[in-house]
Amino acid sequence: MQVFDALVARRALRRPFVLLLFFMLLSWFVVPHAHANDYCNSRYIAAGAYPADPQCPLKAAAADFGGMGGYVCGDPNVIAEYCSGPAGTDTTEPASPEGSMPDVGGNDCSSDATAGCGNSTSGADPVNLYTGQFYQYAHDLSVADTAGSLDLTRVYRSGAYDASGNPLAGAFGVGMSFTYDTILAMSTDRQRFELREASGIRVPFTPRAGSSKIWDDLTSPGEYYRARIDAVGSSGMTLTLRDGRTQQFTMIAGVYRLVRLQDRNGNAVVIARDSKTGAVMTVSSPNGRLLDFTSVTGSRGTPLVSRVSDPLKRQVNYQYDGQDRLIQFTDAGGGVWRYGWDNQSRLVTVTDPLGNVQVNNTYGNGRDLKDRVVSQKLADNSTFGFAYTVVNGKVVQTEVTDRRGSVRRLEFDASGHVLRNTYPAGLDIVQVQTYAYDATGRVTNRTWADRQYSYAYDTNGNRIGEADQYGTLVTRSFDSYSRLLTEAQAGDPQRGVSTIYAYDAKGNLLTVTDRLGNRTTLTNDSRGRPLTVTDALKGLTKYVWTGADLTSVTDPLNRTTQFTTDAAGRLTAVQDPLGNRTWRTLDALDRTTDVTDAAGGVSHFTWDSGAHLLSQVDPKGVTTRYTYDAIGRPRTKTDPLGHSETYTWNSAGQIESLTDRKGQVTSYTYDAAGRALQTDFRTEPGALPVRSWAYGWNDALDKLNGTRDFIPTADGRHQKEVDTVFHYDSLTGKLVRALEIPTFQGIWTYRYAPDTRDLAGIDMDRATVNYSRDAEHRVTQIQYEVNDEAPRTFNYAYDPLGRPGQVTFANGIVATYTWDAASQLTGITYRRADGNVLGDLTYGYDLAGRRTRAGGSLAKVNLPQAVSDAQYNGANQLTRWAGKTLSYDLNGNLASDGVNQFGWNEQNLLRQISGGVTASFSYDMFGRRNDRTVDGHRMQTAWIGDELNFMVPDGDWSQRIRMFSPYQAGGPDELTFRRIGDDASLDRYVLRDANNNVIALTDADQQSQTQYSYEPYGATVQTGVADPNPQQYTGRENDGTGLYYYRNRYYNPATARFISEDPIGWASGQTNAYAYVGGNPVQFSDPEGLQMAFPIPVGPMPGGGGGQAGGVPRWFNDLVSGPTWVKPPANAYDPNGPKAPGKPSAADGYQDPKNGENWVPNPNPGKGGSAWGWEDSSGDVWCPTGQGGNAHGGPHWDVQSPGGRNRNVRPARQ
Template sequence: MRSIDALAARRALLRPFVLFFLVMLSWFVAPNALADCDTRYIAAGAYPASPQCPLKAAAADFGGMGGYVCGDPNVIAAYCSGPAGTDSTEPVSVEGGMLDNGDNCSADSTAGCGNSTSGAEPVNLYTGQFYFFAHDLAVADTIALDLARVYRSGAYDSTGKPLVGAFGVGGGLTFDTILAMSKDRQRLELRQATGIRVPFTPRAGSNGNGWDDLTSPGEYYRARIDAAGSTGMTLSLRDGRVRRFTSIGGVYRLSRIEDRNGNALVISRDSKTGAITSVTGTNGRTLTFTSIVGARGTSLISRVTDQLSRQVNYQYDNQDRLTQVTDAGGGIWKYGWDSKSRLVTVTDPEGNLQVTSTYDDSDRVVAQKLADGSTFAIAYTVTGGKVTQTEVTDRRGSIRRLEFDTNGRVVRNTYPAGQPAQQVQTFAYDATGRVTNLTSTDRQYTYTYDANGNRTSESDQYGTLHTRTYDSYSQVLTDAEAGDPQRGVTTVYTYDAKGNLLTVTDRLGNRTTQTNDSQGRPLTVTDALRGVTRYTYTRADLTGVTDPLNRTTQCTADAAGRVTAVQDPLGNKTARTLDALARTTDVTDALGGVTHFTWDRNGRLLSQADPKGVTTRYTYNTIGRPVSKTDALGRSETYTWTLAGQVQSVTDRKGQVTGYSYDEAGRLKETAFQLAAGVASTRRWNYTWDNTLDRLGGLDDYARAEPGGTERRTTSTLFYYDSVTGKFVRTLEWPRQEGDWSYRYNAVTRELDGIDMFGVTVTYSRDAEHRVTQIQSVENDEAPRQFGYGYDALGRLAQATLANGITASYTWDAASQLTGITYKRSDGSVLGDLTYGYDLAGRRTKMGGSLAKVDLPQPVSDAQYNGANQLTRWLGRTFTYDLNGNLTGDGLNQYSWNLQGLLGGITGPTTAAFSYDAPGRRRNMTVDGQQTRMVWVGDELNLLLPDDDWSKRTRLFSPYPEGGLDELTYRRIGDDASQDRYVLRDGNNNVIALTDANQHIVTQYRYEPYGKTTLAGAADANTQQYTGRENDGTGLYYYRNRYYNPATARFISEDPIGWESGQTNAYAYVGGNPVQFSDPSGLQAMGFPVPAGPMPGGGFGPRPPGSGSQGLDDWLSNPSGGTFADSNADDPVVYPDNPKGSPEKFGNITGSRGKQCLDGSVWEKDTSSHGGDQWKRWPNRKSWEKKQTPQSVWPDGRIRK
């Protein structure tokens, strides 16, 4: 069931330029070889690669099956349907049968997930049938024209011959739905090409002219069929959609599909055979069908043509078996059959034998082999003629075991069965097959439904997570998240008589209204502040969007509805060309620059070239995974893969190797870094997993000081999770404890309530929309510091109050562009202001106000670049790079890089050294002999420790608990409150001033557009400056994944995510628009202010591409993740009974056994048991006084003194 996010829905309606930006961005952002596409539900032909993500196949098990399947939820639901009513057909699928609030998945994707009966390449694990869907053509209209064919094995007629459909033996067209009546008219059956059969029974009092379905879950529940004259039938679904059937040759065949607004697909058929001759949309777009008569007299589709004259051609043998499909791009798919007319082989247009299937005597698939030699083995347990259990041995050798009830529904899913990592899910169903209970290792979910079968609530063992109500069309009327009922709030939706959305009212009463045209498409959207966005259409296509400032963006589409050009309100036009398979081949920008893409016959990206001809090329293995990426200078990085479909190694352009290994569940077990293939690793990370929670439990970091030296463990980290929410709570670290902090969650709302960290207690308050409205910070038992946040009716930040009383007021125009920031003292006097203006295209063109202090850079005429967009000469200095594209010299300094691809050191007039933890966060920095250690809370920098001196610590405070932009708000040095500073920021998150407790500006900063920084006023140790990032004093800024040089306006290494950043130049900063955008993660541009949320691209540092290791990637990209310590292996662990010369000073707490550390923590020695003396540690004195559970207990045996 679809979940509606009211805020997201409202923003999507109110920000049309976002839509067009994303459309244009999708043209440019051809994925790099490590594209991270969603793989969770991929089941080969059932849900393979989308044309918009051509490398999705690289991270999943895409077997091809005709090529262009885009994950239609209805098709997936049909594929993942439940038990067969007979040996050859299946009933309607369980709602959510693909996956129901659980993801106990085989990590190689295609062994399946949850209560889905889908697995392998792909096979229905209850019936044993080989299934696949292929979408051969798509034409946009109000109701899309989708040429979708389906194959299913093991389907026979009453004489025992294989069933023949529109695409031959076992092959059907999704438009080929029929109604079949029993002779006594007591049973009417809806039969789909997928094999699904939905039974309808006579309606009381209908005189044999009406039938109802009251037993099937999903879209057909409470559907009704009524006779329409002597030759027609009408099927009405509960959501208002209608399907009409016409009798041809005594068979009721689908002839029309309508939505609630009367939009229709008209299916024309031959009056004698019933063969489809055309399908026509509401606005006249058409698919035209040509058929031949097969050997058994059945009409077989031989060609389909659209209005672009694209053609798909089909060939059959003399037994009516589909043998070849020539797609619209000329690629040829070949299909091989055995003597029993079962599909055995599929060969893709590149000649790869994608899958070979083996069947048993009962026509069940028992084995499959893929093009790379990997295999699936499937074993069925049959009792009383029915399958009661199926075991799939996946490509890594692990087993997914499914157990079925008498109706063929999955009641137990175990993976990897019999292994230490084994996870078990159990499912219970109601009489119509809807899931009512799901139980996993640590969760018990309960679901309820209304009379129409709509899910009305989702709960776990700790309370209700979601409640909804619906109208007669099964559309959401009210939506409440966890905690909303206690607050008495909900999101409310209203609709017109046809079910078109009219209003959305959020939990605070802010209402967005919408008007619609006769086809049910939005014409106007009026926001809660009465700003109006207007939409215009030309027949089927959206051709214009006019925003509340009356700025119009225009769009052009071709005859198939594919967007080919976008023109902004200034008349700047970007156009693209597409090939017959809807792949972008060229993008021409407004300046005439052309970006080129080439593709192989399987739809995989082969090359991408920017307007200057800088070209990146890719190659793939037989199952579509990338094996090499070659840059514009001809240097390649290569990839190897396990047979389970997970990346095994990455060899970079310098020959350095990063290796990955996995456990039996496909979770990452080890990452190892080698200077070259065949040599011992110089650093490796070992991961341990909590098998009860299926979460990351610990990480050990091992390193060698030099190649061939002794390997030593440098850090160990344990991870803990909240029992109610299941979210990450805290870490325990060895040998350091500065990273010891914990999150607090609200058991009702499941939201973050606060953080206890290093002597500071932080508490969050939220409004009805779950947004942070107040943050209270208590440090060292001082008076609380209060930070406040207010929002307008559109959810935009309207006011922020600092703890020293200064208030920032934000103003916005009707198009949600920031127009001003005014800082006022608590007495109402204005401290300073900023104003902003924009052109018709939404680009920031003006900045004013008393705080707007911008310096302009000097002109540069001496700059040269090579064929890889690398700066090679600047102001007479020569720049050099290593083979990975990292800067190694700039004529002044030399730069070295570690095996993680992160800057390791600088030598020259400035000397510096840097080290990082496993997620890639910087933990130590030494610049010109001054060492600083960094402590993080999730992805946010929290403490700076100069020379490991706790008394000199700098605490940084950012407002957003769930991660965001590191918007520095407050800073303290040591315990000296007189040095507290409160931060003023501009509209690009630049720190422009530091104020003291008396609301006076003490220090100011001014910047050139690209960040060259000048300080005015009192000198300060603050390093957070340009866009809120750290000025290292080396000439570089630290932008998390990369380092940035404001002097050259470029990053000094390539963008890790390549063209996914939205720009083709891997070194460029925010697409040349630094006055409006920043790049806080070093990955891609983003505007400011932003709502609280994860950073683009997730966490820091390298990722194991396509690893499929659930839990680890979530943690790495989760700002609420733990803290890894990074330390010298020779450092001793410091405890209260260690030598007194340590930087951690301990004092006795009178009248107790406790000792308090300078960091605020309290320690007690426990000598009672546990096999030896141990120390217990509380994060602060308050938690110790309240006798809360201590955060760490460490045996003395682990302490090196």
């Protein structure tokens, strides 16, 4: 009989369950079970631990697992595997290091006409030439706030995929996000933290040694260098830039998302998000202005923005297809943009509201070309082609065939920086630029043509030095917050001077001390906006801010200008100190539609849905109309009488021909680099040119080498050929000579100071000019040496605001200038050397700054006779005057004044007069008049630059008239000294009034020999000794024909009008194309025949910005107080100088509104860039940052828009 042990039996029955449990637990510890994974993952997520979070291990270990799950979920190996696993933020796309993308809203150096330039990796429409990705930036909506504006900028980039291999979807669908959707995420290899911008740029942050909650950027070249990220609490991160600005991120749905941008004054842009999905719900400005977002859920569960509205109730709307791709955008004006995609969800076409396909992309396929753009076609059927050389998965060379068929070749280093830029590759005219970089990617060396530049940086990455192969160009110092402390130009260190800046604890500018010790002082409100600006003479300018807007500016004379804005911060009205108010109306796309002046006159503008100006109507109903081609370039301009001029363009976007209203054709040809080769003038299409200009280029210097002005003939021989050869200084690279062949002028040469690079002198035929300058590089002494005689010395002194204070003439006369606190000229006194007053002038102004009084012993004003029968036609042309009938040709040029007949040349310049006067005129190819004959008397003219050098009457060299003006680089021919022939007894020293009118010629004994008096509009009376001096009213030439020569046009003082249209149209600040200085000749002049100017430069306005501040557009104040056009200082053009990067060009996306600079105050002081800048054709002001502009990779322009908007544009050539 068998006996069973009950205990053993019970143990045996239990063993399988024990083993099962043991093996189950063991499997959890060794290889996590699927169900355990789900359980642990849910617990980790509940604790706020995500694989993308560098704090993931800490948060996962602290999770509440409950029950036995803690044995498994708390295991370090399980946590490590989870935290190193795939994250929702893991993406696959080409690397785009900081600095490789165009700035949001900027053109970089790329436009739709170029393949890019310099070391920019952006080209074509645009494409990242290192990665091959297509980029599109769209500014959909903006709201101004003086403490921090809002700008809804949408960004598309191709070639980005999520961790599952699907095209990456952002807030606006596949490939599209926007600038407020910046995130923080761990890199795919979990070795570093990354700031990821909408453009695809990734800025790396590495863990700080000894800390698990701090990460540093020590490798990138731009504004994030030496920024740090700090963990805040369990779900927050704060990124602090070296200048003290912060960006705050909050973990939402497993991603650290941007929720706040704040400066050191506490001004914050706040991004409110859905707590579950992270979708943006609102973006608010520091003063509470909102962009309101509505989102829908896409097919992948991604929130997609469907509508955004602003405080004006403007809306923009977005529609998507079933694959989460944006297919339609409706702008605030109702214009519909459409987007086309290929079967791999890559953006192929963008169609504008007019139905034009602005770009059509073709992408490559296969291993090395996948997702790279290989060709583009634009709306005008012009094309770009792209060829990539790929080694080990990285592009080492890209060749772009641009719209003209030329090739730009880029060679890259392993990080994607341009080492060599070649254009046009493979041709004799090729230009090569090379670049070297430091470990962070900052440019340290650059070669271009004959220049070799080097750059030095401090430990914070600020550029502290720039030099070429001949010496130092600029030096700077910065504080720990990267604020500019000192700046010295070339030559300043030798003089021991610099410009000094001081700030308060929040980084707001407090003082600026110039090189002479003159100090400007600012106070600021709690938001960092200027409250007062006190200039070096204690003149006080006060600013009043109401909420988000500047509401008034009070100048040092206690005159207040008031501003009105709408709910979006757009300027809608300006009221001057006299109560005169000017209004404007804007449409939903921020375009001006109506301007109502203080007298009730209304100017009207119409626009198409593509943002092109269709018509402009002045208060009298005079209308000009425009049409455009598919790419937005002007096609026709129709004048108020219905006559049109037409334009054609070549495939590169350059003008090819202009057919004027008379049917005359001007055609243009270019070389493979886009440089001008020849301009031909024809009387009608197909005819032989009646005149041609040819251009030659020095390829080694990449500068104009020479020109040829000739008349082609059928047999190929050239008549009346004039060659001009240009020579350049090897040290400065500046022009030293322009030699005409044949010439009667002889050779002249500029000389430059080797230390400062300033103009030091001019050598001419038997004459020399020498310049001395002060620490601010202003001319303080000029010495004229004529015929080896003793130098004639003129001395110049300035007040602490840089305004002319005193001029001492070589004959001993002293001119003293007085100014009021608002920099209005109040008096000029001329004294003889013994102190006795020779004569004086005094001026007074009303509260709006308009000159209302002129007095003094030299103020002799003649009054004109009244005319009662003036008549005008629908084009503002004077058709009847003083009993005479006037007529015009189709180009708007005066054809007859009832007595004389006028003929015009192919440049629309006056060629001849017949009738009561017989005269003929000729010009060189630069538009300068070189010959005139009036009633049989000839006067030949020679020039140095834009300044008269001498004139020869009737071919008599012994009677040549030598003209000496103080400033060769600017000023309206401010004649100071005149010599006739070689007779010193006929030397004359010129006295001028505030409008640059010549009022007297004095001799060597300080005696007034010849006097001039004028009617307000210029009718001239000469008394005293007869003199051949032609420069009289506003310093311009009286031809003895009843007309004055104003360079680009001729002016008739009898009718107070120009006799031809303004070449720059409404950009002159006037709607009447024939009017003179807006009807204010007692205060303004128009020395170039283009626009008003202050005859005597006034220097910087108090506070550096005068009354043009805080969202005040230049043209708007012009309607109230009259324009105040000012030329930029000479050093503004220097790309490496104090106003670096100098003047922008078309390659930068800049378009000048006229044939010359419009140097205007920054409309948004304190928002970035210098206090002054270049106004472009759209009214924006390009304010150079100077050498302290390192926040965007180096000196650039802060493009300031009236109303508070601003953007950054880096220069084309870096």
